[in-house]
Amino acid sequence: xxxxxxxxxxxxxxxxxxxxxxxxxLVIAITVVAIAVTTILGVIGAxxxxxxxxxxxxxxxxxxxxxxxxxxxxxxVDPNGTPPNTGRGxxxxxxxxxxxxxxxxxxxxxxxxxALSAYTVSxxxxxxxxxxxxxxxxARRVDITVTYxxxxxxTLSGYRTNY
Numbered sequence: 139x140x141x142x143x144x145x146x147x148x149x150x151x152x153x154x155x156x157x158x159x160x161x162x163x164l165v166i167a168i169t170v171v172a173i174a175v176t177t178i179l180g181v182i183g184a185x186x187x188x189x190x191x192x193x194x195x196x197x198x199x200x201x202x203x204x205x206x207x208x209x210x211x212x213x214x215v216d217p218n219g220t221p222p223n224t225g226r227g228x229x230x231x232x233x234x235x236x237x238x239x240x241x242x243x244x245x246x247x248x249x250x251x252x253a254l255s256a257y258t259v260s261x262x263x264x265x266x267x268x269x270x271x272x273x274x275x276x277a278r279r280v281d282i283t284v285t286y287x288x289x290x291x292x293t294l295s296g297y298r299t300n301y
Contacts, residue, residue: 191290194286194287194290197254198257198284199292199294201254201257201259202259202282202292202293202294203294204243205259205282206280206282206294206296209261209263209282209296209298210280210296210298212229212230213230213232213300214231214232214233214277214299214300215231215276216231225247226238226244227246227247232278232280235280236263236264237261237262238260238261239259240259242255242256242258243255244259256287257284257286259284260284260285262281262283263280263281264278264279265277265278266278269297272299272301277300278297278298279296280298281295282294
């Protein structure tokens with residue numbers, strides 16, 4: 139009887155393996171991609187919301203500055219006597235603005251600005267002794283507070299003297 143010699147492998151050839159991805163590898167890959175996408179979208183969302191907040195706050199600063207500029211151009215003591223009060227457009231004294239509350243920003247003549255209706259502007263004027271050498275009767279502190287959605291608030295202050 140003849141015996142067969144054992145089969146020999148060819149040198150340099152690896153045994154046959156299946157190629158492809160197992161189910162476990164696929165699940166792990168999907169999980170890693172999902173985590174990466176969720177993180178990236180979260181960061182983009184946070185950046186977008188902060189950019190909108192900055193724009194709203196900058197608009198509030200511009201509104202407050204416009205009101206402050208208007209008021210600081212007025213007199214502390216009227217050199218011409220007391221003129222008739224026919225509305226904000228005729229005001230010529232800083233103190234006439236005290237207590238002004240505009241729901242929705244308005245121009246200097248009291249006309250509403252529709253695009254700025256979400257902002258509320260409050261004005262407080264008061265005599266001030268904060269300026270060295272200037273008597274409080276001749277100086278006014280003006281505080282402009284602008285509130286804006288959803289719950290922001292900003293205050294700008296300035297001083298006007300009778301000099």
